[in-house]
Amino acid sequence: MRRRWTTALAMIFAFTLVLALAGPAPAASPITTSIYTADPAALVVGDTMYLYTGHDEAAPGGTNFVMRDWHVFSSTDATTWTDHGARLSLSNLPWAGADAWAGEVEPRGGKYYWYVPVNGNGAGWMDIGVAVGDSPLGPFTDAKGGPLISDSTPNSSPLNIDPTVFTDDDGQAYIYWGSYYGLRAAKLKPDMINLDGPVITPAGVSNFWEAPWMFKRNGTYYLAYAANDSGCSQPGYACIRYATATSPLGPWTHRGVVLDQVSSTTNHPAIVEFKGQWYMVYHNAAAPGGGNFRRSVTLDKLYWNADGTMQKVVQTSGGGGGQPPSGTNHALTATASTSYVSPWETLGAINDGYVPASSADHSHGAYGNWNHQGTEWIEYRWTTAKSVGKVATYWFDDDQGIDLPASCKVQYWNGSAYVDVPGQSACGVAANTYNVTTFTPVSTTRLRLSITSRTGYSTGVLEWMAL
Ligand code: FUB
Numbered sequence: 001m002r003r004r005w006t007t008a009l010a011m012i013f014a015f016t017l018v019l020a021l022a023g024p025a026p027a028a029s030p031i032t033t034s035i036y037t038a039d040p041a042a043l044v045v046g047d048t049m050y051l052y053t054g055h056d057e058a059a060p061g062g063t064n065f066v067m068r069d070w071h072v073f074s075s076t077d078a079t080t081w082t083d084h085g086a087r088l089s090l091s092n093l094p095w096a097g098a099d100a101w102a103g104e105v106e107p108r109g110g111k112y113y114w115y116v117p118v119n120g121n122g123a124g125w126m127d128i129g130v131a132v133g134d135s136p137l138g139p140f141t142d143a144k145g146g147p148l149i150s151d152s153t154p155n156s157s158p159l160n161i162d163p164t165v166f167t168d169d170d171g172q173a174y175i176y177w178g179s180y181y182g183l184r185a186a187k188l189k190p191d192m193i194n195l196d197g198p199v200i201t202p203a204g205v206s207n208f209w210e211a212p213w214m215f216k217r218n219g220t221y222y223l224a225y226a227a228n229d230s231g232c233s234q235p236g237y238a239c240i241r242y243a244t245a246t247s248p249l250g251p252w253t254h255r256g257v258v259l260d261q262v263s264s265t266t267n268h269p270a271i272v273e274f275k276g277q278w279y280m281v282y283h284n285a286a287a288p289g290g291g292n293f294r295r296s297v298t299l300d301k302l303y304w305n306a307d308g309t310m311q312k313v314v315q316t317s318g319g320g321g322g323q324p325p326s327g328t329n330h331a332l333t334a335t336a337s338t339s340y341v342s343p344w345e346t347l348g349a350i351n352d353g354y355v356p357a358s359s360a361d362h363s364h365g366a367y368g369n370w371n372h373q374g375t376e377w378i379e380y381r382w383t384t385a386k387s388v389g390k391v392a393t394y395w396f397d398d399d400q401g402i403d404l405p406a407s408c409k410v411q412y413w414n415g416s417a418y419v420d421v422p423g424q425s426a427c428g429v430a431a432n433t434y435n436v437t438t439f440t441p442v443s444t445t446r447l448r449l450s451i452t453s454r455t456g457y458s459t460g461v462l463e464w465m466a467l
Contacts, residue, residue, distance in 0.1 A: 029316070030287045030296035031073055031081040038067075038295040039102030039211075040281040041164075042272035043112075043136065049274045050074050050136045051281060051297060052105050052114065055086065058293035065293055067100040070116065072137055078274055078299065088114055088140045093129050095146050097121040102211060102268055105136070106165035106173065106192070113192045114140050115148070115175065117161035124151030126161045128177060130193050144193045149177065155199040157182035159210075162268075165192075166214040166221075166248065174248050176202070176223070179210035183225070185249055204252035205243050207231070211268040214248075220308055221245045223252060224269045233261040240269045240282070242310060258302070258310045265292045271302060271310075278302040280313040316357040324355060324434055325392050327467035334380035334447075334466065340369045349462060350378060356462045358432045359397040359404070366396040368460035376459065377411075379448040380466055388412075389441030390467040392434040393427075393449065396460030403457035404429045410437055413446035421447075434465070 031037065036056035043050045051073040057066040069089035073081045088103075090096050096118035103116035112133045120127030127147035131140040149160050157178030165188065167173045173188040175195070183205050187196040207227035215222050224242040232239035240259035243252035259269060264285035272279055280302045287296035303311045331351035341347045346365030354364040369376045395404050408427040411418045421439040428435030447466055453459045 030298050031075075032083055033287050033296070034083065035071070036287065036290065036294040037071060037073075037297040038266070038283045039162075039268045040270045040283060040297045040299075041102075041104035041213075042270040042274075042279070042281050043105050043107070044272060044274050045107070045136050047076055047275070048074050048136075049076075049078055049272065049279075050105070051081070051270075052103060053297050054100060054102060056294050058291070060289060060291075060294070062291070062293045065099065065101070068098075069100055070103055070114070073297075074136075078277070078279060084137050087133075087138045088116065088131050090118060092131060092140060093118060093142050095120055095122075095142075096127075096129060099126065101126070102162045104164050104270075106167060107136075108167065108173065108190075108192050110134065111192075112136055112138070112140075113143065113165070115163035115165055117163065117177075120147050120150060122147070122150060122152075124160075126159055127151075128160050128163050128175075132193075148193060148195070149175075153195070153199060155184065155201065157184045162211050164212045164214045166216070168216070168248055172248075174214070176212045176214055178208070178212070181208060183208045183212060200249060202250040202252055204245075204250055204254065206254040207241060209238060211238075211240075211266075213269045213271055215271055216248075217273075217304075218308065219246075221248050222271070222310075224258060224271055226267045226269070227257075232257050233267075236265050237261040238265070238267040240267055240280075244308070255309055257312060259313045260315070262286075262315065264290075264295045266295070278304065284315075314357050314361050314363055324463075324465060325390065325436055325467060327390065329353070330382065330386045330388060330466045331380055331464060334382055336378060336380055338367065338369070338378045339376045340372050342368050342370050345369075345460070347378070350464045351380070352463075354463060356394050359395050359462065360399065361462065362396070362398070364462075366460050366462050368396060368398070368402050368458065370401040370458035370460075372458055373453045373456070375450060375452045377448050377450045378461060378464060379446060380464075381446050383445070385443045385445050386447075386466070387441050387443050388447055388466050390436060390438045391447070391449065392436045392463075392465040392467065393461060394434050394463040395429065396462045398460070401458050402460040403454050405451045405459045406454045407452045409450050410439060411448040411450055412442045412444040413448075414444070418446075418448055434463075 037053040039054040069086035128149040132143040133140040159179035211226035262284035270281040349365035424439035
């Protein structure tokens with residue numbers, strides 16, 4: 001079993017080297033940069049959100065997990081997080097030897113049960129144990145004195161990791177877990193430390209790899225999980241897919257991808273409602289010095305469609321996706337116009353001051369001219385002349401009919417005609433960043449961006465700054 005994971009990790013490392021050359025995706029701000037954290041589980045108690053995380057301690061360049069304990073973080077605004085330290089460690093589970101992997105906490109009867117996968121030093125590799133505490137912060141002690149689930153559990157997963165526990169409205173608790181494409185589920189007894197009945201293999205969960213997360217909303221059961229099929233992620237990486245069901249043990253119907261691959265090879269979801277806002281909590285490799293074994297937990301807002309499906313989460317930049325250049329942005333006081341905007345798009349998005357997370361970030365609207373092709377323009381006008389010597393353009397790319405342009409150029413109104421601004425530098429067409437074009441400053445009441453599409457595509461802009 002261990003040899004298979006070692007092989008898998010070696011493959012992941014190789015893929016990482018390749019993909020590092022392609023550049024990481026934009027990344028959100030981590031909950032902490034003091035330590036590396038992974039595998040979040042979220043729990044809301046009163047006005048506080050708790051995150052139970054793993055703790056990556058691999059050395060820089062490390063090629064394997066080094067995980068010895070789990071931390072608890074709390075927040076009352078989902079923005080500022082307090083690290084309460086290592087509230088559970090391998091030493092609290094005397095039968096466990098290593099590998100403090102992805103756990104989850106479930107409350108019941110005033111107690112908090114922390115389900116954790118560990119190397120149990122027994123037959124096989126990973127087991128799932130349970131610790132219990134009297135508060136969300138513990139202290140937590142071993143609740144069972146040995147594994148709840150191991151390789152000797154009938155019909156257990158090929159790799160017994162990543163437990164998620166869910167309690168239905170009738171008080172019945174369920175545990176789901178697994179990896180190596182082996183999702184498993186079982187009822188828990190009211191004592192929360194024993195299985196109640198057989199282990200089942202849930203049906204209909206497409207491309208399950210690991211990291212299940214179970215919850216219920218408006219009477220529908222949701223199961224999010226890491227998948228690593230080529231339909232959603234590059235080799236060695238994972239996306240988060242989800243399925244729904246009308247009963248807690250399924251059968252499940254696959255609904256789509258809710259989180260694209262992240263900058264770490266592993267991906268791990270926790271989906272939770274807190275103070276009226278839903279969040280996707282996950283990890284990536286975006287923190288300074290981060291990597292596949294030095295991950296960081298982060299979170300982004302999650303939005304619902306009216307039919308109960310989840311919109312794909314936009315991974316916010318927090319600095320990773322390109323920051324706007326400094327200076328006075330005259331675009332904010334300009335009136336925008338264009339040669340053409342699609343009726344369903346928003347020209348006003350280009351000068352609303354929003355900092356996009358990526359070129360796919362449509363959350364604040366976008367200018368788009370689908371299905372026009374060739375050259376179109378956007379323009380700013382001011383009632384009094386402005387001195388402008390730089391523009392910054394953040395392109396919109398929906399991976400459908402709108403793509404990055406072939407070329408662009410900046411023009412201004414010289415009093416009688418539009419002419420190119422003098423001495424302009426390259427008009428960049430890169431995705432996921434502000435493309436800055438500098439030129440000899442002009443004093444003008446009208447500035448224009450002329451955009452020429454690639455063959456077969458239209459173009460779009462998320463933000464256009466005039467500085
Ligand atoms: O952190 C170790 C393992 O990596 C977790 O158990 C998986 O979910 C993956 O994130």
